[in-house]
Amino acid sequence: MPAPAPAAPSVGELDGGAQLSIHALSRSFGDRVVLRDVDLDLIPGELVAILGASGSGKSTLLRIAGGLDAATSGTVTLDGRPVTGVDPRIALGFQEPRLLPWRSVADNIALGLPPKLPRAERNTRISELLRLIGLTDFAAHRPREISGGMAQRTSLARALARRPEVLLLDEPFVALDALTRLRMQDLLLSVLDEAPTTTLLVTHDVDEALQLADRIVVLGADAGAAGARIQQLVVVPGSRPRDRGSAQLAELRAQLLGALGIDRHAH
Numbered sequence: 001m002p003a004p005a006p007a008a009p010s011v012g013e014l015d016g017g018a019q020l021s022i023h024a025l026s027r028s029f030g031d032r033v034v035l036r037d038v039d040l041d042l043i044p045g046e047l048v049a050i051l052g053a054s055g056s057g058k059s060t061l062l063r064i065a066g067g068l069d070a071a072t073s074g075t076v077t078l079d080g081r082p083v084t085g086v087d088p089r090i091a092l093g094f095q096e097p098r099l100l101p102w103r104s105v106a107d108n109i110a111l112g113l114p115p116k117l118p119r120a121e122r123n124t125r126i127s128e129l130l131r132l133i134g135l136t137d138f139a140a141h142r143p144r145e146i147s148g149g150m151a152q153r154t155s156l157a158r159a160l161a162r163r164p165e166v167l168l169l170d171e172p173f174v175a176l177d178a179l180t181r182l183r184m185q186d187l188l189l190s191v192l193d194e195a196p197t198t199t200l201l202v203t204h205d206v207d208e209a210l211q212l213a214d215r216i217v218v219l220g221a222d223a224g225a226a227g228a229r230i231q232q233l234v235v236v237p238g239s240r241p242r243d244r245g246s247a248q249l250a251e252l253r254a255q256l257l258g259a260l261g262i263d264r265h266a267h
């Protein structure tokens with residue numbers, strides 16, 4: 001009897017992502033030191049959130065990890081291989097969805113696919129991604145015909161389209177209203193559940209970090225010193241989805257706000 005044909009590969013059949021290692025990384029602009037000696041290791045499939053005051057160098061760190069900017073010294077490696085520039089193993093997502101207005105949702109997602117895929121596989125993967133982000137019925141819509149949350153979902157699907165080993169997100173939900181932001185957080189978790197990908201997420205939102213991350217780092221400068229380093233690294237307890245009201249998280253929230261220089265009793 002012939003063996004059954006293998007099912008078409010789905011977005012979910014990823015190998016879980018790469019190990020992302022940032023080692024002794026420093027970045028200066030002229031004589032201004034922005035990052036100083038940052039070390040951070042992400043295990044495959046892990047989600048690490050970066051918190052830090054405005055200007056502490058979060059985006060700079062993410063851009064260097066994504067090969068969009070070069071470190072002054074130090075290294076970034078994926079599974080031991082250095083990142084030296086824009087890298088097909090890495091996908092980036094930003095505050096704004098950055099969609100092409102004249103292309104449909106499906107065609108914007110297709111921009112993220114590897115070139116030269118056979119047409120059938122291309123269509124299968126677009127359908128799969130549309131399903132993943134819940135926009136199957138909006139495939140033919142243009143960006144101006146969908147909401148901000150839908151546009152950000154399309155952007156996420158485009159980032160995932162080439163099945164990256166690492167996803168780097170710079171405040172991806174900050175422009176959305178509070179309710180849509182919570183929905184997007186849940187969506188990101190379910191997407192990563194289906195397609196495990198090592199993820200580094202920059203956010204200003206302590207609760208977002210607590211809800212999504214396996215570990216949280218706080219980036220900031222030591223008093224009187226130039227350049228931000230990792231001030232705190234905490235493991236977030238409990239499996240997701242986490243109870244936003246738990247006492248354990250409340251304690252960690254207070255600790256993180258303290259590390260960010262915000263005294264919750266002052267409000």
Ligand SMILES: Nc1ncnc2c1ncn2[C@@H]1O[C@H](COP(=O)(O)OP(=O)(O)OP(=O)(O)O)[C@@H](O)[C@H]1O
Pocket residue numbers: 029034052053054055056057058059060061
């Ligand atoms: N290309 C550049 N040239 C000169 N200075 C830069 C450049 N990029 C970033 N900087 C400086 O590096 C510092 C950190 O900027 P960065 O954008 O990484 O901060 P951030 O933590 O992402 O802030 P925010 O939370 O406001 O987004 C800032 O002082 C910024 O002015």
Ligand SMILES: [Mg+2]
Pocket residue numbers: 058059060170
């Ligand atoms: Mg930034």
